[in-house]
Amino acid sequence: MKNSIDNIFKEAKNQNRPALISYTVCGDNNKENSLNILNSISENIDIAEWGIAHNCPTADGKEIQNSSYRALTNGIKLKNIFQMVKKYKKNKFSKPIILMGYYQMIFNYGEVKFIKKCKEVGVDGLIVVDLSYPDNKNFARLCKKNSICFVQLIAPTTSKQRMKEILKVSDSMVYMISMISTTGSALKVTTRKIMENYKIVKKISPYKNVVIGFGITEKTIGKLKSADGLVVGSAICKEITRSLNNRQNPVTNVSRLVKNLKKKTI
């Protein structure tokens, strides 16, 4: 598949730049705008992560909490998310899409039904924040069976032994958390330190696409650009909040931000 996650990484690599991965919450600040945002940034990103809003997001910082809250307040439901993914995928400039959420949302919907629906609407990958190895083995298998990329996470606290185990069972894309933190706080480690961790992961699995996320902003993205991919989430969510607080158009503002992010990765 031309537009598969794997190909996207290859393409970025050919262009000698990291894949740029956006994280926004589906339905933030409302259904219409969140789709508009995704469509408008699609020319500058390589993969889109879309958060499934949950009202008890224990691993998210303030920015993504705000986004989730707005999405929920404005009525987002799983049903809508699936519809919106489908709609997005019809856009010919659409990019691979990864849904990211807490296990409760999937559990409540039903794992099997959830994955079936994902496949049906064209979801390319899944990240489940609080379903970590080895508890996720069963779910990962289900994903594999349905050709959905299940993205495992690796944290700075993950031991090398555990890392190896995780990488062994992981799909081709792996998410490396940059620091000990919830999403969305400022980078509290140096980008050098992050790249050291990154190299450890890459040494274990040179052929996996390892993306780095948490705390990446316009300021820091340039220094991490030798990674396979970089995820920017809270910085985008924050821009939506800022726009709303100033009664500005979040679509144009986010679009401008992502353009700048892209610039700094090339």
Next chain:
Amino acid sequence: MKNSIDNIFKEAKNQNRPALISYTVCGDNNKENSLNILNSISENIDIAEWGIAHNCPTADGKEIQNSSYRALTNGIKLKNIFQMVKKYKKNKFSKPIILMGYYQMIFNYGEVKFIKKCKEVGVDGLIVVDLSYPDNKNFARLCKKNSICFVQLIAPTTSKQRMKEILKVSDSMVYMISMISTTGSALKVTTRKIMENYKIVKKISPYKNVVIGFGITEKTIGKLKSADGLVVGSAICKEITRSLNNRQNPVTNVSRLVKNLKKKTI
């Protein structure tokens, strides 16, 4: 009509308290919540003002601008507003409802069509911020013909002569702006000064119901309670903003605020 604006004022007078009038923007922070808010505060208010969001609200302060912006961002349209008024009026605890807006919204929709629709869905009154005397004569006549209370405004800058003219043509309810200001800034005059102005108006027209608005908060409402009615707008809109910023439920928070406001008027 038992629940007419006039009767509402009579009833409040019998209870020796001012009518409490809320101002919220219809569709703030979204359609569902704004109706929920209105329903939940209805036990403590006497009249509800519902703002028609406009994206160029030149007479509104920051708080109401925020509210209008949220409502628009979340897709409010005049069509929805009429539907929501209708729905609200079906609630047996509903109060008289006054729509408030800028003339552009009415002009664009068509004056006659607008008033017809208002009557159809049960709007009790109208305030048009930027359609002042004598430019509003024609519109006021249309309202009268359709038994909709057209609320004239009087400002601290209004001369006594002009006041007399306005009061002469006005309907039974009149809105006295407390100070030279847009909506929603802090009271910059003393409550004593406001009540002096109020007495001037009442002396000219003892039988009109004169409500005071702009800048009234929990802190000041008690000192104005001898007026016929008091409008609280920005303080409510601000509470919605505050709730959203803290990811709290705006419905319960506004409901609590209005309960406190009511307490302070009795």
Next chain:
Amino acid sequence: MKLKKGVNIIDQHDKFGFYCNGKFGGNFVAETARKPIEDLSKLFEKLRKSKKFLKKRDFYFKHYLGGETPFFKLNNLTKYLGGAQIWCKDVSAINGDAHKAYHATVNALICKESGKKFIAGDTGAGMFGKNLALAAKEMKLSAKIFMGTKDISRQAPNVKFMREAGAEVVPVDSGSKTLVDAVSECMRHYVSNCDTTHLAVGSAIGANIFLKICAWSTSQISRELKRQLIREFGEIPKLKLINVIGGGSSALGFWNEFIDYDKKHVELIGVEAKYAAPLATNAKVAILHGAAQYCLVDKEGQIAETHSLSAGLDYPGSSPLHGLLKDTKRARYTLASDKEALNAFKLVSKLENLRPSLEPAHAWSECIRIAPKLNKTDVIVVNNCGKGYKDKKIYIENIGYYPK
């Protein structure tokens, strides 16, 4: 599904931390927290087998918390209700005024052992927060207590205690501004600081290790009660053990030693707050705060808002262990409204020299409801797990007075 006899209920999980064939519990936590949680599990398993640690715990329970809490019969109430004998296990007499004292003390001890200098905990009613603050002070740890702003205002006396003990009270102003948000925020703090901070979860909830530590700590109550029962009755009589359930730490401590008994012999009754009653109302199973449990959710699976006058009960979830006790029918769960709890307080405080806080008032309400229908040979024991002072203002607002 059947409970295993002779195995502490906290240990009846599989290797993934699940109870009841995977239905309850587990470790639904972010990757970042896996390692510190694993470390904590190892440490705890070591400590609970360490004589030295147990001795230290017992020393603190005795000298710092004041030792055994009283067990006595309520003659007036028994007479007034005219049915079962009503007894009180007055856990509120502990230094710290509630069962949370055990759990807070143990957590501080574990934190000490782990070498960490910082301890973070959530609190609803403020009982756990207060006790954690005091224990942290005692053990020279730096404490952060996460508390909803609604709870900060309705449980002000406890907040004062915490601050005076030198703890930082972190106000949580999001969502419902109550316990559920405080726990979330505290867990976020942990995810961000798990390298330096020990997490003390305030009830028998959270990922596997946290609920184990909690229930293990509070089980001191039932050890005492067992001794006291035998002292009084020469045997374990036909019992009904009534306990309020918020997260469920108090009940688990109160019941722990009696779970192996037949339910006809020792009946376990949990009382939830009416609008925060996942166990009594057959709520769905949901993942909340790291574990699968009975939990109030909406159709979409979002965690529902709850209401209780009692800050300690205003929580949508419940301990996975209570899920297990419910599914195995070992305990039964019921509920009491704010009104019923207030009425129970009125009656109990009128007839007896007891001033239960709002939480145990729920248990008293159930006691008052069932006692008249029972026989004199039936023994009801209510866990009076919290002192009323913290709710003085709420009582005055709602019933007009607070007895001396």
Next chain:
Amino acid sequence: MKLKKGVNIIDQHDKFGFYCNGKFGGNFVAETARKPIEDLSKLFEKLRKSKKFLKKRDFYFKHYLGGETPFFKLNNLTKYLGGAQIWCKDVSAINGDAHKAYHATVNALICKESGKKFIAGDTGAGMFGKNLALAAKEMKLSAKIFMGTKDISRQAPNVKFMREAGAEVVPVDSGSKTLVDAVSECMRHYVSNCDTTHLAVGSAIGANIFLKICAWSTSQISRELKRQLIREFGEIPKLKLINVIGGGSSALGFWNEFIDYDKKHVELIGVEAKYAAPLATNAKVAILHGAAQYCLVDKEGQIAETHSLSAGLDYPGSSPLHGLLKDTKRARYTLASDKEALNAFKLVSKLENLRPSLEPAHAWSECIRIAPKLNKTDVIVVNNCGKGYKDKKIYIENIGYYPK
């Protein structure tokens, strides 16, 4: 509807301030602003008849703004395009670099007369803001200039001028962060401070009195031009007066003296920015900033977002007077894209010693488009109403250079 001959276009309104049988203009303002607006109207009507005031105005125009601006033929461009004679009324040569200088100066004079010490104005390109700041300084008034943050960043040189002249530049960060929001915010400031502050609206828009003051002030341009034409040609030749339109103040000033002429004799051509062209694209009539006018709106009647590389043109509305000129067919309106304006700048600045700002570059674009099709006897006059220095950065970004 017909225009009245012999009556200044600004005075062709009814007693409610409407033009064109109530279709354009009016006073859609909050009650609070009625009285100060009425006071201002009275003051203005008095002043415009006062010889003393007119003398003062003329004095300032001559000595403070530098007197008559040049009028000359562009021989190279005329030759290059090979059609009509192309002449330039170089308003940008004024002290203040744009026609806004007249309007700002008059407003400051009126403010002075009114006894108010504070003056507030909006600005898009910063030309009005800069001139108002300078005039306020000259007349010892305290000035607040409202400007969108997008404009603050793209028109930085003018912001520097304003600040150096001692004005407070109030950044407006809401909505599109451009002129439309700056005007709204400035009007809000006026509603809140109308007892102490004079409002200077930056173009021929707003409630009746504001557009009158504006167009009255800029009409100095056409008075000069008329004299200059007669000086050059001995008569008023067959003319095409091309002017860019943002709000429309520049065009109204340029055209004022020629409106009574037959359109076959003196054709009036207004050029809007492509995506901010309510007149050229037959937009709806809407109420914006106090007056009915052609304005870009969406289906719901909300004011639409516009786009133009030129901050001075990035505005959804248009002067009610242009509505009148359009409906009576006295003027015709067309548009130019960013690209066309940039190309016009390239050509004009290459062939002539002119550096128009982005706004007049739109007028030049229309001139370049039509000149080749006309005869040598046709005279095109373009109002070169602004200097290019403020757009240096934008030109460099878009065409790669800025000529010396």
